[in-house]
Amino acid sequence: MEGDVVSDLVRQLVVRIFPVVNRGGGGGGGGGEKNSSSNVASSNGSSGQPLRKGSCAAAAVVSESIVDRAHRYAMRIIGSRISPSLANDEGAMAEAIKRQLVQENRSSDALTFADLHRRLSLQSGPGSLENRWSLLYLLRAISDDQRRERAETRGTAFPYTSTLSAPAVRGGLPALPENVSRSNNFFSLGEQQTPAAAAAAAAGELRSQQHSQAIEPSSGVLILSKDDGDVRAAAVAEYVEIHQTETEVTEMALVRDIVYACQGIDGKYVKFNKDADGFLIEETFRVPRATRTLVRRLCEVGWLFQRVKNHISESLEDGPLEAIGTVGQAFCAALQEELSDYYRLMAVLEGQVHNPVPFMLTSDGMKSTGSYLSLRRLSVWLAEPLVRMRLMAVLVDDCKTLRGGAMAGAIHMHAQHGDPLVRTFLRRLLRQVCSPLFEMVRRWVLEGEVDDYYGEFFVVAQAVKAELLWREGYQLQTAMLPSFIPEPLAQRILRTGKSINFLRVCCSDQGWAQSAADAVAAAGASASGGSLGYGETEALEALVVEAAGRIDKHLIQIMYNRYRFRDHCLAIKRYLLLGQGDFIQYLMDLVGPELVMPANTLSSFKLSGTLESAVRASNAQYDDSDVLDRLRVRMMPHSDGDRGWDVFSLDYSVRDPLTTLFTEEVMGKYLKIFNFLWRLKRVEHALSATWQTMKPNCAIARLSLNEGGGGQSQLTVVLRRCQTLRNEMNHFVTNLQYYIMFEVLEYSWANFLEEMEEAHDLDELIAAHDKYLGSILEKALLGERSQLLCKTLFALFDLILRFRGLADRLYENAREVQARSDIALREKAKRDAPKARDGQRRLSTAHLSGDFLGSMGEEMDGLAVEYSSLLEGFIAQLPAQQHVDLKFLSFRLDFSEFYTQQHMGMSTSHLRILRNPLKNTRPSWEKKCG
C-alpha cells in the first residue's frame, strides 16, 4: 500500500517535471508547471494523467512512454537507497544550509531561512511536517544540483572541494562510451556505480553537447575537455586508490587512537612501545610508512604527557612530603593546572572524533566518509600543546632532584627565554611555585619566624645561646637561594629577620611589631602577602628595604638608648684602656706595692677594696654607678713564680644583649691591650719613681761634696751614667706612651665614634667595633705580625725595671752612706775625735763606696749596653712594619736619627753614654705635638 502511494506520487512528480512536448519546442520545464491541477497528496494520480493525455493525442503517446520510462527510472533510484546514509540531524542540516547561504554572501537570506525553519519546527500536531530533516536535505540537494547546473551551463571552472575523492569522481572518470546508451544509464543504476557517476555521465553528455568539443558529435558522450585539472584529478584519484588499498586501518580509527595516546592510554592500534620508548602503531597492522611516522610524531605529546604525569603522581602520592617540600608541591599543583587545560583540549578533540560534523554534500553529491578530524588536522591542533608539554617535561626533568629555593631558581633560569610564549607560560608556573617561598620571606622579614618544615628556605636557624644569637643564630643557605633574589637582598632579608629575633629574645622588646606594620604600610603590600609573587622582585625588595630600614633603626635606637652602648664603650675605653689617667695613677699607687708579692698570695677581694678606694679618690667617682658596678678586678690564671703584676687585670662585665658585641673574644682582646698598657704604665711609673729619688737633693749633693778625690769622681761618673740612662729610658717610654695615646687610642676612638654615628644596623656596628679593636691591636704592636717587635719591647720593659731596681739600690746606698757619714761627722764634731779615725772611717765609707760604686758602675754599664742594643734593634725593625702608623713611632723615637747613626756608627758604648744629645730633641718634639 505504501509502495503504491509512493509510486503514484512519483508518477505525478514525473508528470509535473516533464515538459509537455505538444506545447512546442522551446518549452522548458516550466511548461508543465502551468498545468495547475494541483495534486496535493492525492493518492489517485491517474486523474492527472488523463488530463494530460487528453490535451494532445500524438504527443501524449510520446510522453506516455517517456513518462513510463522516467517513472520506472525514478522508482529504481528510490529503491536503491532505502535508508539515508547521513545522520538524521535536522539542526545540523539547517546549520549547514545557513552556512552555505552565508558563504554566498546572502546573510539576510540566511536569517530569513533561520526564521522559516524556526516557524516550521514550531508546528506540531496533524498536518505538520514530521520529516523536516528529510525536507531540508531534499531542498539542499536540489539547490546544489541547480547551482551546479547553472555553473556548468556557464562553463566556469568547478569549485574545488576539499575531500580527496570529489574531484576524482566529478570530472575524472570518463563518461561511458557512446554504445552504452542512455538506456544503459537507466538500467545500470542498480549496480555499484553510484548515481553520481551516472550523473557525471549525463553531465558529460550534456557538456559535450554544449561545449561542442566532442569527437563524436552524434552521440556526444565522451568527455574530451582535458584541462590540467583533469590530469591532476586523475593522479589524485590514483593516489586515493593506492592509499585505500594500503591502509588497513582507517584514518578515523588512527585519529581516535592518537587522541587516546595523547592521554597516555593505549589504543587499539597505537600502543606504547617500551623498547622504542614511544607510542607506535603495532607492526602487525599494514599502514604506510608515512602514516607511521606521522603517528609517531603526533604521539610525542603523549610521551611527554606521561613523563609529566608520572612525576606529579610520584611526588604527590608516592613520596613522603619531606622529599619535595612545599615548593615541590606548588610546582606539581601548577603542572596539574596546565594539564587540566590540556585535558580540556583532549576532550574537545575526542568529541570531534566520535561525532563528526556532517559534512556538506560535495559538488557532485559524493559524500565524504571521513570525520572532521584527520591526522593533519590533529597535528595542527596538537602543535601548541606540544610546545607546552615539552616545556613542562624539561622542567620536570630538571627539577627531579631539586627542592625549595633551588628548584625555584632552576625554573627561573629556564624562564630567561626569548620566546614570549615560553616566558608567559613559565611566568605563570613560577608565580605558583614561588608563592610558598615568598610567603616564607614575608613572614621572616615581618615577623622573624622561620616557617620552614622541609628546609626549603634560604635562612636556617640554629639553636644557640642568647649571646651568639646575632652572630651564629641564623645563617644564609646559599644552596636554597633562588637565583632571582640577588645576594645583597638576601643578606638584607637575613639581617632583618635576625634583628627582629634579636629584639625579641635579647632585648625583650615588642616595639618591632610596630615598625614591621609601618614597613608593610609603607611598602603597600597587604598583610596576607597576596600581592607578593614571582616577577615582583622589586616589590619584594621595596618591602624588605623598608622593613630592614625601620627595624634596624629601631634596633640601633634600642642599643643606644636602652642599653647605652656608647656609654659602655666609653667606659671601657676609660678604664680598660687606661683613659682615665688620674684613676689609673691612684690605682697604681695603691696597688703597686701589693703586686710585687707573688701571685698566689694576692686576693682579689683585697684588691677590689683597693680599686674602690682608687675610684673614690679620683674623678671616676662621678661616673655612673651602673658603669662603676661593672668594673672589677680580675686575676688571671697564674703559674708559679708569677708576680702580682703579671696576673692583675681589670674587667668590665657586660650583660645581654651587649654581649653580642662584647663577646668573650672581644673582651679577651681588650684584656690583652689592657695588659700591655698596664705594663707600659708600670714602667713609666717606675721611671718617674726613680726620678723622685734621683732628682737633685741635698743629700746627694753633700755626698759628692764630702767625698774627695777618686771616690767622688767615681760616684759622679756612676751617678751621671745613671742619670743619662734614666733619661734615655724615660724618653723612650714617654714617646711610646704618647704614641699609644694619640696615634693609636684616640685616633681609633674618633674613627669609631664616627662610624658609630653612621652605622645603620647591628652588623655595621659590630664591624666598626671590630675594626676599632683591630686597629688598636695592630698599631700597638700586639698583632701577629709584630710578635718579634713585641718581644723586644717587653724585654726593654724588663730592662727598665731592672734599671730601676739598680738605680734605687744605688741611691739608697748613697743615701745610707751619706746618712752614716752625716752621723759620723756629727759625732766627730761632738767628740772631736782624732782625725785619723775619721779619715779611716771616711776612707772606709769611701772605700765601701768605691767598691760598691765600682760594681754599680759595671752593672750600670752592662745594663746600658744591653738597653742600647735592644733599643736599636727595636727601632731598626720598626720601619719594616707594614702598618703606616708605626713609622710615626719610629719617627718619634728617633727624631734626630740618633739611633740610626749609632747603629751605623762604630762608636763604643762608653762614648755613647757620655753623649746626651737627647735633650735637644725634646723641645722640637714638643713643638710637634703641641
Add this chain to the structure above:
Amino acid sequence: MDGVGVQRAREALDIAHVMANLLGTGLDRQTLSILIALCEHGVNPEALAAVVKELRREAAALSATPSPV
C-alpha cells in the same frame, strides 16, 4: 483532515515554498507538495533529489533536441 490540519499543512507548504525559493531550487508549489508527501512517506531524500535531478535533465534533453522517438 480537519480544518486546522489543512491550514497547518498549507502553512507548512508555504514555508517550504519560501525556503525552496530561497535556496533556488526552482520548484513550484505543486511539485514541492508532491515531494513533501513523498518525504513524509519515508522516501530517502537523497534518492528523491537524484530523481528530481534526473528527470529535469531528461526533460531538458528532450526539449533541447528534437526527439525522433
